Amino acid sequence: CLALSLLLKDKVSFPGSQVYRASLGSYFSLQQAQVNPLCIVAPQTTEDVSTAVRALTTPAPTCQFAVRSGGHSSFSGASNIQGGITIDLRALDRxxxxxxxxxxxxxxxxxxxxxxxxxxxxxxxxxxxxxxxxxxxxxxxxxxxxxxxxxxxxxxxxxxxxxxxxxxxxxxxxxxxxxxxxxxxxxxxxxxxxxxxxxxxxxxxQGGIWGGVVYHPISTVDEEIAALSEFNTPDTYDDYSSLISSFAYSGANGISLIINSMENTKGVVKPPAFQPFANIHSLGSTMRMTNMTYLSMETEAMQVNGLRYASATLTIESTIEAINATVCAWNASVPFIQDIPGIVWTVVLEPLPPAIYARHAEGNALGLTGRQGKPLMVMMLSMTWSNAEDDDRIGTEAKTLMKEIEGEVSRLGKLDPFVYLNYAASWQKPITSYGxxxxxxxxxxxxxxxxxxxxxxxxxxxxxxxx
Incomplete structure (x- = not known):
């Protein structure tokens, strides 16, 4: 840290300083914010990053370090490091x-x-x-x-x-x-x-987008699952329509909800692709003509910084049976976590049609070739809670639920090996899933x-x- 501070001057901050505290406070999850590096380097140019890396690795690397941009990965140590050096890239924002x-x-x-x-x-x-x-x-x-x-x-x-x-x-x-x-x-x-x-x-x-969030009671779950499977049919898939379906339990009010984030990027109001969902009883909606700035703000408002977060993921084929097995396993797990303070326990399902994964499959490392045009769905288990003393229990229950979903979907022959890295838990091996x-x-x-x-x-x- 002293060598870096000689090279990069006030771009290096130390524990106790306002800059150091502000960097830690900007992490999305509390688990990351509570990790304390020896110092934080905040380069302002690519050349600054080069200087820092050269100092850390010449003549030979001796100190562990972490690298962050937005700091949105949730598990402890994902982009921060206890007792090492964290490189905070947020000033590289041109x-x-x-x-x-x-x-x-x-x-x-x-x-x-x-x-x-x-x-x-x-x-x-x-x-x-x-x-x-x-x-x-x-x-x-x-x-x-x-x-x-x-x-x-x-x-x-x-x-x-x-x-x-x-x-x-x-x-x-x-x-x-x-x-x-x-x-x-x-x-x-x-x-x-x-x-x-x-x-x-x-x-x-890109012009205006018709999008927002629609809330449904959990009693409509069967209709929701059928609509979700129908939406992700390759032959009729609307490349301008995007959907994220969340099945969420909130401990604060003791209820479960279905939350659909729906966007038509062509600006078509009530496109045919969303019609199956329009026929389902809803509790409220924010659907309107808008743009990406406001849609991203709406998503951000559902994910407050500074709480404890975790996620885990797997990929399924989007048949009614596989979706139903996933949602049923989530619903059966709720009694085991509902007393945890601040708990929000959510299964998120995102269609992954061939239009997405097969479009440039040879040009990336993700390994999503050879699927024969099967419609897939990325499942994320998303968890929010209040207290560090519940970390181990959350981890145990998450692994139990993921194993249950994996087993049930595997028995149906509908489990895909792909593990999406940006949603993966620390104990998962997404890169191995690339094949x-x-x-x-x-x-x-x-x-x-x-x-x-x-x-x-x-x-x-x-x-x-x-x-």
Whole structure:
């Protein structure tokens, strides 16, 4: 830390300072905010990142460090480190549009909300995250599901260039012409190769969006499951319509709800794709003509910073039977967690049709090839609670529920091996789920660009490449 402070001056903060406290306080989850590094480095340029990395790894790495952009990963140590050095990239937040309006360059410290605030006024958008405060960095290297995914694929598929600081401090581009193997690996291979400081992303024309949230009583669950399966039928899938269905239990009022986030990015009011849901009794709705800035604010409002959060994930085929097994297992688990203070216990189901996963399957590391056009669904178990003393119990109940869902869906023959990295729990192995061929290729790329394995051994946060 002292060496870094000599090199980077006031860009290094120490425990007790206001800058240090503000950095920790900006993490999404309390588990991350309560991790205390020896110092925090806040680079303002890619060259600053290079200076920091070179200091940490020359002549040989001796100190563990963490790297964060938005700090939205929830588990302890994902992008912070106890007793090590945390590199906080939030000052790398520049947003620049190319003269022909086709490419937007994003510093990884920018939030998606700030990106949309910039682009909405220009009638442009990008395949970014859906919550205002989520950082550009993690979404860009972990996959990234957006409201525009059915039209364009994963967020990482729309990135044509990454600017990366490698373990020796060198700065490289990863694109189709320079380091194309690194470009492929960063599309889902996350933080195993270097520190991404900027992404250049394809932009597209975008007008108003019809979207919002619709609330349904849990008594409509059978209708909801049928509508959800029908929505995700490949032959009739509407590439302009996006859906997230949440089955949520809130301990504060002791009730369960179904919450549908629905967006039509063509601006069609009440499109046919959403008709099955329109026929279901609802309790309230925020559906209106809007834009990405306000939609991301709405999502953000449902996820207050500074609580205890966790998530876990798996992927199912979106048949009525598989969806029903998932929701039934969630419902049966509620009595085991309902007395935990502050509990919100939610199963989230997101359609993953071939329009998303197969569109650029060979161009990313996610391994979603050979599915024969099956409609899939990403399931996330999302958990919020109040007290650290319940952490172990939450973890146990989460593993129990995930094992139950996995078993029930497997018995139906409808479990897909894919584990979405950006929703994964610390105990899951998302990169392994990409398949042996892709894992072997990722290892080769890692060995080429990080032969000392600095980002494997000395950056313990996130998910590592494992056979």
């Amino acid at each position: 947003i620049e549009l190319s003269q022909d309006r086709s490419i937007v360059s994003l510093g990884v410290g920018a939030s998606w909300g700030s990106v949309y605030s910039y682009l909405d006024g220009l009638n442009l958008s990008v395949t970014g995250g859906r919550s205002f405060g989520v950082g550009v960095g993690g979404v860009s290297i972990g996959g990234g599901i957006s409201y525009f995914a059915p039209r364009y694929g994963w967020a990482c598929d729309m990135i044509i260039n990454y600017v990366v600081v490698l373990a020796d401090g060198s700065i490289v581009n990863a694109n189709q012409d320079e380091n194309p193997d690194l470009l492929w690996a960063l599309r889902g291979g996350t933080n195993n190769f270097g520190i991404v400081t900027r992404v250049d992303m394809q932009a597209f024309e 042996e061929v892709n894992v072997d290729r990722l290892l080769r790329v890692r060995n080429e660009y990080d032969p000392r394995r600095v980002f494997t051994k000395y950056v313990p946060g996130g998910f590592k490449i494992q056979k």
